[in-house]
Amino acid sequence: GENVEQHPSTLSVQEGDSAVIKCTYSDSASNYFPWYKQELGKRPQLIIDIRSNVGEKKDQRIAVTLNKTAKHFSLHITETQPEDSAVYFCAASTQGGSEKLVFGKGTKLTVNP
Amino acid sequence: GAGVSQTPSNKVTEKGKYVELRCDPISGHTALYWYRQSLGQGPEFLIYFQGTGAADDSGLPNDRFFAVRPEGSVSTLKIQRTERGDSAVYLCASSATGQGRAFFGQGTRLTVV
Numbered sequence: 001g002e003n004v005e006q007h008p009s010t011l012s013v014q015e016g017d018s019a020v021i022k023c024t025y026s027d028s029a030s031n032y033f034p035w036y037k038q039e040l041g042k043r044p045q046l047i048i049d050i051r052s053n054v055g056e057k058k059d060q061r062i063a064v065t066l067n068k069t070a071k072h073f074s075l076h077i078t079e080t081q082p083e084d085s086a087v088y089f090c091a092a093s094t095q096g097g098s099e100k101l102v103f104g105k106g107t108k109l110t111v112n113p
Numbered sequence: 114g115a116g117v118s119q120t121p122s123n124k125v126t127e128k129g130k131y132v133e134l135r136c137d138p139i140s141g142h143t144a145l146y147w148y149r150q151s152l153g154q155g156p157e158f159l160i161y162f163q164g165t166g167a168a169d170d171s172g173l174p175n176d177r178f179f180a181v182r183p184e185g186s187v188s189t190l191k192i193q194r195t196e197r198g199d200s201a202v203y204l205c206a207s208s209a210t211g212q213g214r215a216f217f218g219q220g221t222r223l224t225v226v
Binding site: 032042046091095100106 | 144154172
């Protein structure tokens with residue numbers, strides 16, 4: 001089955017810096033890759049997603065890149081703000097197949113003012 | 114409602130007891146997922162419904178766990194003979210078709226004492 005690895009497990013940056021979180025997946029059939037942000041005690045919140053037919057997607061300060069050949073995808077946050085502090089999860093699924101999301105173990109991002 | 118709703122938000126039960134957790138998905142969403150999240154981990158897939166039927170129940174850990182969605186809307190996750198290891202946050206998510214974005218509820222925190 002699918003396995004998703006996520007790095008780093010913790011990341012601390014200064015406000016205004018960029019943050020990059022990386023994930024790798026094992027199943028070449030995976031074709032959908034969402035990212036979720038989870039604040040302490042809250043629900044996971046979808047922040048951006050990408051499908052395998054594109055290599056990059058951007059939404060304001062957030063971007064995701066996908067390398068299908070290498071089976072890895074990354075989340076990029078620019079101009080970080082303290083409110084970006086949270087745990088970020090990557091996930092992968094095979095839409096049109098099993099549909100279930102397989103999650104990474106998460107990255108705790110801390111943005112220091 | 115506007116989002117996925119889960120009840121109760123917290124449940125404390127004694128070892129060996131039976132519990133039911135409820136999920137009310139976003140209106141019109143045909144796909145519904147149950148996940149379990151332990152402290153410091155990513156959500157772990159349990160079961161996926163498309164309409165009334167369980168399309169994938171490969172994540173249910175054993176036969177003490179069962180879920181239903183009789184009318185294709187509300188779903189109930191049932192756990193028999195609860196064990197302390199069942200303590201976790203149980204998350205529900207729904208998606209318009211199963212090939213789209215999944216939105217999570219706030220979860221039910223289950224504590225087995």
